[in-house]
Amino acid sequence: MSRRWRDLPFAVAFLAPSLLILSAFVLYPLGRAVWLGHQRCDATGANCRSNGWDQYVDVFRSEEFQQALGVTVRFALLTVPVGLALGIALAVLADKHLRGIGFFRTVFSSTVATSVAVASLMWFFLLNPSVGVLADWIGGVAKNPGLLRDEDTALWAVAVSSIWANLGFTFIVVTAGLQSIPAELYESARVDGAGGWTRFSNVTLPMLGPTLLFAGVVLTSRAFQAYGEFDLLTGGGPNGSTTSLTYLVYGNNSIIKNNVGLQAAVAVLLFVVLILLSALQIRGVERRVHYGN
Amino acid sequence: MSVPPHMQRRRRRPVVAVVAVVAAAGCVLLAACGSGRSILEAGNEPRPTTPTTTPATTVPGQTTVPGQTTVPAPTTAPPTTLPRPIDSLPPCDMAALDTAAADGPVEVLFWHGMANELGRELERIVGEFNASQDRVEVRLEFQGGYEQTIDKYLQSDTDNRPDLVQMPEYTVQLMVDTQSNVPVQACMEDIGYDAADILPSALRAYATEGIQWAMPFNLSNPVLYYNKQVFRDAGLDPEAPPRTLDELAEAGRTIQSSGAAAYGIALDSAPDGGGGWFLEQWLAKEGEFYSDNDNGRAAPSTRVLFDGPTGVSLLTALRDVVVNGGGVYVGENPGGTDTFLKLADASAPASMTIATSAALGAVLQFVEGGIIPGIGVDDIGIAPMPSPTGAPGTLVGGASLWITAGRGDAEAAAAFEFVQYLVSAEVQSQWAAATGYVPVNTAAPGLEPLLGVYATDPRFRVAYDQVAETPDLPTSDGPVLGPLREVRVTAAGAMAQILNGADPATALADAASLANALIADYNARR
Numbered sequence: 041m042s043r044r045w046r047d048l049p050f051a052v053a054f055l056a057p058s059l060l061i062l063s064a065f066v067l068y069p070l071g072r073a074v075w076l077g078h079q080r081c082d083a084t085g086a087n088c089r090s091n092g093w094d095q096y097v098d099v100f101r102s103e104e105f106q107q108a109l110g111v112t113v114r115f116a117l118l119t120v121p122v123g124l125a126l127g128i129a130l131a132v133l134a135d136k137h138l139r140g141i142g143f144f145r146t147v148f149s150s151t152v153a154t155s156v157a158v159a160s161l162m163w164f165f166l167l168n169p170s171v172g173v174l175a176d177w178i179g180g181v182a183k184n185p186g187l188l189r190d191e192d193t194a195l196w197a198v199a200v201s202s203i204w205a206n207l208g209f210t211f212i213v214v215t216a217g218l219q220s221i222p223a224e225l226y227e228s229a230r231v232d233g234a235g236g237w238t239r240f241s242n243v244t245l246p247m248l249g250p251t252l253l254f255a256g257v258v259l260t261s262r263a264f265q266a267y268g269e270f271d272l273l274t275g276g277g278p279n280g281s282t283t284s285l286t287y288l289v290y291g292n293n294s295i296i297k298n299n300v301g302l303q304a305a306v307a308v309l310l311f312v313v314l315i316l317l318s319a320l321q322i323r324g325v326e327r328r329v330h331y332g333n
Numbered sequence: 334m335s336v337p338p339h340m341q342r343r344r345r346r347p348v349v350a351v352v353a354v355v356a357a358a359g360c361v362l363l364a365a366c367g368s369g370r371s372i373l374e375a376g377n378e379p380r381p382t383t384p385t386t387t388p389a390t391t392v393p394g395q396t397t398v399p400g401q402t403t404v405p406a407p408t409t410a411p412p413t414t415l416p417r418p419i420d421s422l423p424p425c426d427m428a429a430l431d432t433a434a435a436d437g438p439v440e441v442l443f444w445h446g447m448a449n450e451l452g453r454e455l456e457r458i459v460g461e462f463n464a465s466q467d468r469v470e471v472r473l474e475f476q477g478g479y480e481q482t483i484d485k486y487l488q489s490d491t492d493n494r495p496d497l498v499q500m501p502e503y504t505v506q507l508m509v510d511t512q513s514n515v516p517v518q519a520c521m522e523d524i525g526y527d528a529a530d531i532l533p534s535a536l537r538a539y540a541t542e543g544i545q546w547a548m549p550f551n552l553s554n555p556v557l558y559y560n561k562q563v564f565r566d567a568g569l570d571p572e573a574p575p576r577t578l579d580e581l582a583e584a585g586r587t588i589q590s591s592g593a594a595a596y597g598i599a600l601d602s603a604p605d606g607g608g609g610w611f612l613e614q615w616l617a618k619e620g621e622f623y624s625d626n627d628n629g630r631a632a633p634s635t636r637v638l639f640d641g642p643t644g645v646s647l648l649t650a651l652r653d654v655v656v657n658g659g660g661v662y663v664g665e666n667p668g669g670t671d672t673f674l675k676l677a678d679a680s681a682p683a684s685m686t687i688a689t690s691a692a693l694g695a696v697l698q699f700v701e702g703g704i705i706p707g708i709g710v711d712d713i714g715i716a717p718m719p720s721p722t723g724a725p726g727t728l729v730g731g732a733s734l735w736i737t738a739g740r741g742d743a744e745a746a747a748a749f750e751f752v753q754y755l756v757s758a759e760v761q762s763q764w765a766a767a768t769g770y771v772p773v774n775t776a777a778p779g780l781e782p783l784l785g786v787y788a789t790d791p792r793f794r795v796a797y798d799q800v801a802e803t804p805d806l807p808t809s810d811g812p813v814l815g816p817l818r819e820v821r822v823t824a825a826g827a828m829a830q831i832l833n834g835a836d837p838a839t840a841l842a843d844a845a846s847l848a849n850a851l852i853a854d855y856n857a858r859r
Binding site: 078080081082083084085087091092094095098099101102103104105106168169170171176183184185186188189272273274275277278279280292293294295296297298299302305306 | 367368369370371372373374375376377480487488507510511513604661662663664665667671674675677678679680681682815816818819822823825826829830847851854855857858859
């Protein structure tokens with residue numbers, strides 16, 4: 041006990057830098073956001089008054105929040121599974137010792153160096169109904185009014201752009217996971233007479249478990265926090281069909297723009313939703329994940 | 334070494350599990366039933382009564398004759414805002430600049446939202462100003478656009494705000510309510526500034542409660558852009574573009590049936606374009622107020638009026654253009670490019686669109702590059718904005734210059750010194766010639782280079798003439814609403830639904846009720 045207390049000054053000294061940074065950039069803003077969420081302030085964020093903590097409940101149940109939550113969940117469901125599947129497929133394809141494979145690895149991972157803004161602008165022009173290449177190929181709704189301008193297709197179109205932009209990340213993570221699988225496993229599977237698909241489904245996928253859990257959690261959290269795609273591609277439209285929770289908080293076309301209290305409430309609720317979701321994912325999936333010996 | 338048995342047993346894959354968990358969580362969250370109330374009401378007591386009738390008919394003292402456009406509500410006994418005494422506002426001491434400049438130039442930090450060509454021209458002008466004298470040194474900071482400038486200004490405290498900021502026309506009430514500015518009127522009075530050359534309507538746009546808050550700088554309004562070659566191909570007179578909405582629809586149908594182009598007009602529903610801003614313009618052209626209490630200029634507005642008979646018939650006409658032929662709807666038009674790109678569409682082009690005059694310089698530059706096959710610089714025609722009855726005139730759009738209070742007397746004075754330079758006839762002449770903006774100085778069109786531009790290229794003059802032809806009516810000064818940008822978004826939402834075929838009266842009434850909630854919420858918070 042006494043020794044522990046003697047260590048305390050050292051402990052505090054060593055912890056101080058990160059504590060300081062954490063409190064300034066994480067804890068204080070978080071606390072302030074939670075506090076603001078029950079208030080109503082003027083457009084400059086001043087003259088705040090309490091509107092009761094039930095503001096959180098009302099925000100959660102409000103039409104706008106429910107719609108944005110629905111958009112966000114649908115966006116995650118569209119992007120995460122497809123993104124993971126494509127990432128695994130590309131990584132397995134590129135996990136060969138062939139001449140020139142480095143070129144393909146570079147290409148497949150290149151989107152990791154592409155910012156959301158660049159990726160979105162690229163897709164904005166590809167999908168543009170008037171001058172976009174894809175619009176003329178696809179025709180129909182892609183031409184009039186355009187995939188990003190039609191209520192039924194806008195979220196899908198944004199999801200495609202987002203999947204593409206995140207593919208590099210998934211590819212790199214899965215490639216790293218693949219390289220950590222011992223070659224002996226494949227050899228013995230081969231000896232046991234396992235074909236290509238059996239080796240993939242009984243060796244590769246299980247051994248990738250931790251990697252996929254990590255990638256899945258990160259991609260889900262990214263999907264829930266995606267903003268740039270919506271801002272640049274659709275501006276939350278058409279008719280709110282791409283107003284995600286983040287767009288409801290920050291977007292130029294959000295009706296709670298300049299309404300700090302409500303913006304904070306939505307942001308905090310998004311935080312809670314994400315925490316719950318990550319906990320669910322990790323608890324639900326972790327039991328099924330093999331971390332090796 | 335063999336595959337461990339527990340791994341062989343597993344049939345569900347992690348990927349599947351992740352999907353299942355996400356789906357389950359999503360369903361649980363969504364199952365928590367919504368209240369059906371707007372987020373704006375969160376935390377408030379439920380309102381006892383919700384007005385379901387259209388507001389236009391509930392005003393006492395106002396009679397609505399069916400089938401006729403409403404007369405603006407007579408101001409029999411409205412709540413009135415008394416003129417604010419100028420002494421109650423931060424003062425402006427222009428002599429402070431003389432004192433401070435003796436020790437070297439006073440630095441003025443200027444935030445603006447002018448991108449690309451516009452930004453480069455502004456940089457050039459600032460450079461010339463800095464080189465021309467040694468009392469004031471202006472430091473220009475581009476904020477990324479109007480919206481970013483507004484956000485950053487609102488969320489900053491005095492120390493982190495600039496000395497001078499450019500704010501778009503829809504922020505007048507928002508800025509007044511920040512109580513953070515030296516009204517330019519204080520500076521004008523301090524040195525007896527002669528504003529006789531500044532466009533009166535532009536000044537009025539930025540004056541409320543008897544105070545001139547800001548100085549207009551870049552003035553724009555919507556104009557009709559059309560493809561003259563298509564007009565010729567369709568047998569229409571390229572020098573007689575449509576002025577009324579009926580003529581617009583007619584011209585569009587002629588173009589489409591002749592096969593000269595796939596579509597007549599390309600319509601959009603951008604909040605700062607076809608969906609929001611144009612609606613304000615159209616109502617003003619028809620001599621109607623956009624919101625009550627004289628567009629919020631006699632007293633704070635409590636509700637919008639765009640869902641009245643004029644708004645409904647206007648949007649019905651626009652919807653018919655899209656539905657019955659004559660035009661095409663291109664969506665929310667983020668970035669303002671979609672309507673222009675529709676004119677350049679290789680397979681199914683439109684031949685007309687309505688857009689801000691401020692884009693003219695950029696559009697001509699773009700076309701001059703020869704990127705678009707079949708459209709030359711001379712094929713672009715510019716005409717006044719068509720309106721229901723073809724009435725001339727326009728609301729003042731664009732942006733103005735606001736001086737920040739509390740950053741020092743010398744800084745405020747230096748900022749106004751620079752403001753005087755920016756609105757001088759010489760600078761406005763250069764600025765308007767380079768950009769397509771309307772000069773806010775009435776002497777500017779008489780000076781080179783604008784004199785030459787207006788003489789050789791009358792297209793640049795259209796927006797200027799629109800301002801000059803504006804009738805002298807109370808409805809010619811645009812709405813001042815705290816949440817005007819958000820109100821525009823609600824109007825734009827209605828416009829989008831209507832151009833997709835929805836019933837105009839219903840869509841407008843829904844948008845108006847949301848807009849009124851926004852106004853009530855704003856007024857309760859300020």
